[in-house]
Amino acid sequence: MNKTDSPDKNKKLSIKHRPVAKEDIFVNKDHDPHLPKKLYVRPKKKLLPPWLIPLMIIILLLLAVFVLLPALLTDRDQEVPTETTAPLPSETGLPAVGAGDRAVVKCSSVFVFAGPDKTSRHVTELLLNESVVITDTSYRDWLGVQLADGERAYVERTALTADTSSLSADDAVMKVIIRDPFKRVMSHARGGTLLLEAPMGTILYADYHNSGLVRVKLPEGQLGWMNTQGVFLLEADADLPLADDFRQSFISTVVAFENSAYIPGGQTRSGISTAGAVRLAAFLNGLDLPGTPEQLMQTGESVSLPNTSAQPAIKYLRPGDLVFFHKKADQQTLDLMALVLNEDRLLLRLNNKATMQIISFDSSAALELSERIMEVRRLEEMSD
Known part of the structure; x- marks a missing residue:
């Protein structure tokens, strides 16, 4: 061996200079190159949200139950006119x-x-x-x-x-008389808006009637709908017949006004007067009477009561009699009126009360009034 070769044989390679393989930049460092890569497929987006179709089904079912079904049943029973309103007053001149x-x-x-x-x-x-x-x-x-x-x-x-067309019975199929305290008049046969409330005793004419509904003519050319509960239905040219037992029917009707609010001259349940209660009760039982105390004092026949001290004059009154009382300090001026009921009672409004009252003949108020009787009238229909 040459001397020149010995140094090379003893020479060692440093770790720092060991050859290193080139790094493959296309290989994932965290993935074994000998194993296949996993593939992921992105899910396809849906065009409609999953809750939309059930919601549409529910809406269709509700429409079928509350809209289509009633309409089909209505068409089977009757054909309601589609025209529910007439020209407005501004159009009729x-x-x-x-x-x-x-x-x-x-x-x-x-x-x-x-x-x-x-x-x-x-x-x-x-x-x-x-x-x-x-x-x-x-x-x-x-x-x-x-x-x-x-x-x-x-x-x-x-x-x-000034439009009086609602008074005409020429094209009417029937007369409608309200006997409920108030009757709602609507813009359409079913549903619609409230046009007004017709009070007890109102007379209207209907141009259409079917299946518990009437279409009535209102002032100013309007038309309205109401059901037939709480009304009298008569021929267009007919009037209410006199009740068979007028006295009893009349008194039974007028008693319903007990505790009603009192308003002078009032003719509705919202505010009634004694004369108004008498007029309405008589009218609903087939008898027309005036609506003021002064005129009622001229109605029927005058009744003279016995002038005796044996018992108060009020004790001689009979059911159905109209009694008028003068003021305490003025025997020529009317103060208030009352109607005699069964069982020795009076229907009236006392001066210190805000409602219609029923009092007994034996009450202190009735005995005081007995000294102020001005006039007693008995209707012919009450005579035996």
Whole structure:
């Protein structure tokens, strides 16, 4: 061996200079190159959310139950006219009212005053579709009128209309008389909006009737719908017949006004007077009476009571008698009126009460009133 070769034989390679393989930049360092890579497929997006189809099914079922099914049942039973309203007053060209013209109440009810001022005395109350004759047009907000019983008074202009078509029975199939305290009149046969409430004693004419529904003519050319519960249905030109037992039926009807709010001249359950209760009860049993105490004092026959001290004069009264009492300090001035009921009782409004009361003949109030009897009237229908 050459001397020159010995140093090379003893030479050692440093670890730092050991050859290193080139790194493959296309191979995942964390993945074994001899194993296949895992493949992932992205799920396909749905066009509709999963809750939409069940919701649509529920909506369709609700429509079928509450809309389609009732409509099918209705069509099977009857064919309701599709036209439920008539031309509005602005389209009909209503004439201006003048003295001597007729006018009609177009609201549920309206009070009639002694003068063209709300602070004046209440005369009575007019109901929906009642007619009056114009007597005075000189006031901007008031009309002087003559009532059906001849009384003259004043009514607010806004409560009346010159369109009297709702009074005509020519094209009507029946007359409708309200016997419930109030009857709702709607814009459509089923559902719709409330047009107004017709009070007890209102007379309307119907141009359509079927399956418990009537379509009635209202003032100003309007039409409204109501069911036939709580009403009398008559021939268009007929009137209510007199009740068989008028006295008993009349008293049974008028008793329903006990505890009703009292309003002077009132003719509805919202506010009634004794004269109003008498008039309504008589009308619903087939008898027309005036609606003011002064006129009722001229109705029927006068009754003279025995002038004796054996018992109070009030004890001689009979059921159905109309009793009028004068003021304490003025025997010529009417104070209040009462109706005699069965079992020695009176229906009236006492001066210190806000509602209609029923009192016994033996009560202190009745015995005090017995000293102030001004007039007693007995209706012919009450005579035995």
